[in-house]
Amino acid sequence: MKTELTELPLDQVRTLLAVVDEGTFDAAAAALHVTPSAVSQRVKALEQRTGRVLLVRTKPVRPTESGEVVVRFARQLARLERDARAELGMSAAGEPTRVSIAVNADSLATWFLTALTRVPAEPRLCFELRREDESRTAALLREGQVMAAVTSSPDPVAGCSVRLLGRMRYLAAASPRFAERYLDGPLGDALARAPVMSFDRSDDLQDGFVRRLRRGRTGASAVRHHVPTSEGFVSAVAAGLGWGMVPEVQAEPLLRDGRLVLLAPELPVDVPLYWQQWKLDSPALVTVTEAVTATASEALRG
Numbered sequence: 001m002k003t004e005l006t007e008l009p010l011d012q013v014r015t016l017l018a019v020v021d022e023g024t025f026d027a028a029a030a031a032l033h034v035t036p037s038a039v040s041q042r043v044k045a046l047e048q049r050t051g052r053v054l055l056v057r058t059k060p061v062r063p064t065e066s067g068e069v070v071v072r073f074a075r076q077l078a079r080l081e082r083d084a085r086a087e088l089g090m091s092a093a094g095e096p097t098r099v100s101i102a103v104n105a106d107s108l109a110t111w112f113l114t115a116l117t118r119v120p121a122e123p124r125l126c127f128e129l130r131r132e133d134e135s136r137t138a139a140l141l142r143e144g145q146v147m148a149a150v151t152s153s154p155d156p157v158a159g160c161s162v163r164l165l166g167r168m169r170y171l172a173a174a175s176p177r178f179a180e181r182y183l184d185g186p187l188g189d190a191l192a193r194a195p196v197m198s199f200d201r202s203d204d205l206q207d208g209f210v211r212r213l214r215r216g217r218t219g220a221s222a223v224r225h226h227v228p229t230s231e232g233f234v235s236a237v238a239a240g241l242g243w244g245m246v247p248e249v250q251a252e253p254l255l256r257d258g259r260l261v262l263l264a265p266e267l268p269v270d271v272p273l274y275w276q277q278w279k280l281d282s283p284a285l286v287t288v289t290e291a292v293t294a295t296a297s298e299a300l301r302g
Contacts, residue, residue: 008050015032015046020061025043050070053067082097096126099125101288102145102151108131111300137149138153147280150275153274160276160279165292166273167272168270169268170245170246172191172243173246182195196242197236199228207219270301275293
């Protein structure tokens with residue numbers, strides 16, 4: 001952007017954020033207790049000041065790439081203002097600080113909630129978790145929707161810092177009955193035909209594993225079942241609905257009980273996870289980051 005964000009009129013920045021959050025100019029006007037004309041004028045003035053189109057005028061409106069930069073700045077500004085009010089004793093009595101975090105389903109089902117239980121009782125925090133695939137959580141940071149994210153991307157989002165948390169290990173597994181029924185012959189060829197579990201339509205973990213076995217040829221079978229929860233995914237594999245890549249920590253008890261068997265013990269898949277967060281001197285964000293990184297060091301592979 002041509003203009004430094006610190007030079008942007010704060011009322012215009014807050015107005016843009018209200019329009020994005022409320023979805024329309026009229027709804028933003030109602031939330032801000034001003035006229036729709038005033039909202040439109042502020043947004044136009046901000047666009048003139050930055051020299052960029054900041055909003056796509058659809059219903060609901062959505063920010064352009066440049067608009068996302070300003071929206072993220074607005075959310076960070078609001079976070080700093082709330083922290084300052086709390087330190088000055090100007091917050092409502094007992095009002096907690098809200099911390100928004102994007103986290104992938106497998107982390108949420110295994111180690112991440114343990115991290116949140118280790119966050120100190122003071123300052124009082126409320127967590128707003130957004131469950132999203134680790135390959136897409138960075139987008140929520142880029143849009144300013146969350147303050148921090150567990151992501152598979154080592155490339156920091158603008159205005160964010162990044163650190164490696166560790167590697168989550170996945171094991172190709174199936175129920176014994178499923179393996180007996182479907183997995184005769186070379187494993188790669190068998191898995192390319194056998195029913196497969198998938199978290200959602202963007203889940204490429206199983207396909208990548210089969211391509212690895214088959215030296216780049218086709219991925220997993222077109223016969224696939226989508227189960228969009230981590231616990232449900234593992235239960236479906238154990239029930240024999242299909243084979244799948246199961247997080248090691250979830251697979252271990254089922255392997256001991258004989259409910260799962262490993263398909264290729266020598267070929268685990270390690271997915272690196274990173275912690276990305278806004279570069280803010282926020283006490284709330286600092287305490288959460290310390291708890292998350294400490295727990296990850298225990299739960300994930302180094």
